[in-house]
Amino acid sequence: MKTKVLHLLALMTFTLFIIGCDNDETEVIETEQQEQEQEEIVEPEEDTTEDPSEILAQEQQAVLSSLTNNDQKVWKISEAVLTNDSGTFDISNNFNVTDDELIFTNEVFVSSKTDSNGTLEWRPGNFIETEATTIEETMVDYYESPFKSAFDFVGESSSDLESPGFTFTYIDESTITGTVLGEGSSTVAITLTPKMASDYVQVPTEALSFSTAFSYPSNAVSGFSPGMIGSNSSNSIFIVTREGQMTGTEFANPERITRFDNETGELTDKLFFQSDFVSKQLHIIDNKLKVVGGQYINTYDLDLQTDPTSASYDGQIILSRHGSAVIDDEIFIVGGSLGDTQNIGDEIYKWDDLNSSLTIETIMPEARSGARAEIVQNKLYVFGGTEEAFGQNAKNSIYIYDFESRVMSTETMPSALHFTYTGKYENLIIVSGQIKSFTDDADGDGNPDDFLTQNGNDPYIGVYNTLNNEFTELTTNLTSPENETIHSMAVINGKIYILYGQQEEVAEGEFQNWDVLVADLN
Template structure:
């Protein structure tokens, strides 16, 4: 019994001890947890919204500009005006637009995150048109730069003068462009890759007949040629002496070949000017750049032309010319008068019919034709003398923004050149002549040169990388057949081709206008 009582007492004491220890341990654990919670629960940080916004904006800027600069293209364009809504996404004057977002500070910005927008509009869009056809305008415009910035407290909505847009993701921008009056163009942009640019042809160009041009004023007469995207037509101008009739002056003849219906339309303008003609389009109006005058025709050849004179400041033949905005740049072509030597590049302001000297080239040029792409003027080949024998292989590049003139070279020297642009490419056609020295009765050279060959030439200059590539073609020249003028339209090259032939009095020789696909 005594043993059982002790045992009972022992277990009772043990139980009380365990309970007491457990209680003490619980108190210690709770105290430790409280102390630990005090250590592990710091004060809640307040998020700075301006920092978050700045980080988001920086991410968007870097994506827009690819860290430096990035070119975007228009993939969709919807015009809305008082006449309705028009999908103009496939217009030639929409496809040629480029928007370059540049990551740099532009004066006048209102935030820390901003950039520069360079818009390369290509050809003008008529936003108050009543039909899609009326939106098409042949009017090549120069690039312009402005700023872009964020709207209010947004990291996705941005603005630029006349243009508001939203950054969706790295592949998509949506925006609205303000047009004339109340018109707007809603656009979608995507990044433009190297593959999106027109590529230099790698295959042989295969020319085939497009139409014939009846004229006795092609060979040796320096006709001009251009194409219109808006009217889908090819135009040729020359001084057609055989159409003088009873008039006292030889007529300037402008011919239109409609590529849709195949119709050939002529308009004659009787004016005493030289034979050399260059042909361009400004704001859907034809501009004939002659030796003494610049004449303006409507592209339908329905109304009488208007004429403006150089007022005796210059007299030209075998000159080149190119247009941008409302300005015509006239290259070389001096007739040896005292007022211009022949190395000049003149600017004709078509809005007020005034002529001024723009710059000078390192050498005199005759038969050297020109083209504008973006903010630069390119002059190809030619000779130093009027109808000279020693051809040049130079490419003069004049920068309208900086006023600098640089020089590149072509692989071949070309006596007469002709040009046409296709987005970033300049197609250069031309004539390469070969001469021999006539001999006297004893077989000694007498210094008189005779032309024995007049080979056609075609090449392409890529303005993106300043590389010139000569093109292979199926053109033949067994009897001095060659290129006499050229234009580029809708991704096709059109050339006025052939050689002088004898025709009966009162008849006209039929010249070939050949066409080849560039793509």
């Protein structure tokens, strides 16, 4: 009995122990669950919303990459509409609109306002008169230098951008629309599209076919140094020379300018009696005709109705067979400087046309005579010529002077030219000239002379592409059985005009008729 009771007590104790242990484990599990539930309740949910500033930065970067092609991208003006107090004018096809280029570069500009920015280089070509009263007045022969500025996004936009004087909207990779601030209250609404390789003027691949444009009566061409220029704004050709047989009652041989109007076919003459050398170069700055002579620079209106204003070099230089080129209000004079020793100079001078002042810009590797020049964008190109006045050893050099770096480099032409004449056609420079030949047996008796005599003067035309620095010689229908050659040249409206022929004997008081020939360049 005692044993049975003990068994019962032991069993009850064990059972209570088991129950107690089970209760303890249950309490522990419940406590852990409660703690886990509390932790789950306290833990915040993950925020998946993107930062608006990061989204904007990404969008702006995408536009910047497209605008610049991740590096650099060239755009052209495909549409341009001028609005001013006189009305609205569609100037999309103006020569001074189609020559513009806008280059967007993915490169930080020093004066940028935001982190998302780049550099805009605007190559304006010729100036646009935005306060014009007619569409004709908008067209100005006035070649301007490129300029750079920053472009930035406007505020919190990823499509609206601005640059000084220019606000624009990025539409897509092929279209930009914008507004350019002009003079006064005038504006120009423009549409930009990418400029492709095919949009650039191409080097002619077929022979140039020349025909007669007009006749130029003069006894001051061969042996002189006439200048020639074309005006896009007036659609005219100008020729200048020193015409000795038009002296009349005046003492000085007059400076004679002749204008040929391409629309009417009329020739207009203007005489200005001033004692100067025969060498003349012609340019147009802000629709004003500039005659760069041996001692003076004379400025005429394009209609040639009044006498010019005249400015002298004040004895700093005297020029003969010089070259020259213009950009903005500056005229760069190449070689031809006689100096105190009558030796041809190697200087390139800069004439500030606003202040009538002359300074030396740079020095060429060699002296040059008869070497003519052009400026395209920010570089000056000088072609051929000789080291001496009327020298016999022609040069095939192309001197290239960079206005930004102030560095002079040298390229070569396939042929050496004694005299060169140049004309600009957007990215191309047309180069014509004379290749002279000489003999030491002029009488043909088989006995060498002690001197050389010129016995040939062949015409030459080539083209230099400033985009790739390649020079191409062109074939033409020009013939030279009697030493006919080129004496001056002009380029306008995609056409080349040359003053062509050879010296002939004419009766006293009469003038020889020279041919001005024209050929299409494309």
